[in-house]
Amino acid sequence: MSDEIRPGEEQLPFDPADRIEAGLSFVGTIRSPWSKGGCPRNISRARETGKGARIELCPGYGRALLGLKVGQPVIAVYWMHRSRRDLAVQAPGHADGPRGTFALRSPVRPNPLAMSTVMITSLDAEAGVIGIDAIDVFDGTPLIDLKPWLSTVDLPPGWTPDT
Amino acid sequence: MSDEIRPGEEQLPFDPADRIEAGLSFVGTIRSPWSKGGCPRNISRARETGKGARIELCPGYGRALLGLKVGQPVIAVYWMHRSRRDLAVQAPGHADGPRGTFALRSPVRPNPLAMSTVMITSLDAEAGVIGIDAIDVFDGTPLIDLKPWLSTVDLPPGWTPDT
Numbered sequence: 001m002s003d004e005i006r007p008g009e010e011q012l013p014f015d016p017a018d019r020i021e022a023g024l025s026f027v028g029t030i031r032s033p034w035s036k037g038g039c040p041r042n043i044s045r046a047r048e049t050g051k052g053a054r055i056e057l058c059p060g061y062g063r064a065l066l067g068l069k070v071g072q073p074v075i076a077v078y079w080m081h082r083s084r085r086d087l088a089v090q091a092p093g094h095a096d097g098p099r100g101t102f103a104l105r106s107p108v109r110p111n112p113l114a115m116s117t118v119m120i121t122s123l124d125a126e127a128g129v130i131g132i133d134a135i136d137v138f139d140g141t142p143l144i145d146l147k148p149w150l151s152t153v154d155l156p157p158g159w160t161p162d163t
Numbered sequence: 164m165s166d167e168i169r170p171g172e173e174q175l176p177f178d179p180a181d182r183i184e185a186g187l188s189f190v191g192t193i194r195s196p197w198s199k200g201g202c203p204r205n206i207s208r209a210r211e212t213g214k215g216a217r218i219e220l221c222p223g224y225g226r227a228l229l230g231l232k233v234g235q236p237v238i239a240v241y242w243m244h245r246s247r248r249d250l251a252v253q254a255p256g257h258a259d260g261p262r263g264t265f266a267l268r269s270p271v272r273p274n275p276l277a278m279s280t281v282m283i284t285s286l287d288a289e290a291g292v293i294g295i296d297a298i299d300v301f302d303g304t305p306l307i308d309l310k311p312w313l314s315t316v317d318l319p320p321g322w323t324p325d326t
Contacts, residue, residue, distance in 0.1 A: 012223050012227075013223045017186070020186030020188055021187060021189050021305070022244065023180070023186055023187070024184060024185040025274060042315065043315070060175050061273075063173055063263060064175075064263040064273075066262055068266045073322070075278075077274075081185065085188075098229065100226060100228045100230050102228055103229060103230035105310055105316065110224075110227075111308050119319060142184070144185075144276070145265075145273070145276060147265070147267075150268065152207050153278075154280050156280050156312055157210060157282060159236070160324065
């Protein structure tokens with residue numbers, strides 16, 4: 001983990017990793033075709049490769065899939081365990097200037113959790129394995145939650161494709 | 164926290180709270196008009212009340228808002244700290260039968276994090292306070308992340324209002 005600060009970046013006055021107030025338990029592992037150096041830059045690029053991925057739940061979680069269906073969108077929430085947590089302002093290469101951590105989807109954040117909306121392509125509740133259409137994370141990334149995507153909760157109010 | 168099991172519900176073979184592998188640091192607090200017994204059932208109902216809410220960031224996080232704008236949709240991620248974590252299958256009143264935890268948005272889950280897509284109605288980076296259009300959580304709920312909503316990441320692929 002780098003602790004370099006790029007021009008325009010600002011550190012928080014503390015490291016959130018030193019102020020832990022609640023605990024996460026990993027519920028599974030994301031199996032993807034990607035490793036360091038070869039990961040698509042975002043999920044759209046990952047989709048363009050045509051390569052799917054797989055979620056392997058930890059033993060005991062298979063029954064928690066009851067009611068999910070192939071073809072359904074779900075939100076995968078995962079933990080970017082290699083990311084630093086202490087930046088308030090970041091200067092990513094793709095942005096036109098420094099931006100606050102809460103204005104970015106960067107894995108660098110006080111709580112390095114990330115999420116993507118993905119499609120279920122296969123489902124084996126017995127084995128606790130879910131196929132998904134694509135994902136832009138390294139193989140082995142820990143999963144912390146899986147939620148059904150709901151237009152009533154997950155769309156901005158009043159959103160249409162033209163907005 | 165109740166440990167009652169309703170008909171059709173199933174417990175995990177362990178309590179995820181006993182298997183903590185990563186730590187969360189609260190970054191703020193949600194200030195809502197809602198307390199136990201009076202919380203809207205979902206965010207659509209909360210919007211119908213016309214009552215907004217407020218996110219108060221912990222000291223030090225104001226700069227992390229740089230680049231966010233009033234009128235922008237953001238995903239608020241919060242921690243349902245009063246929820247039990249050990250159910251694999253649940254029988255909520257609104258559903259037509261038992262459903263797996265990963266097929267529900269219930270706060271009862273291995274990692275009781277929840278999220279809503281909300282609109283920014285005001286922004287005071289100096290004070291670290293963000294007004295939001297509505298939310299369906301109790302006053303005092305701890306915030307763990309704030310992310311810009313992005314159609315490329317947060318919409319199911321190929322989604323249109325008719326699907």
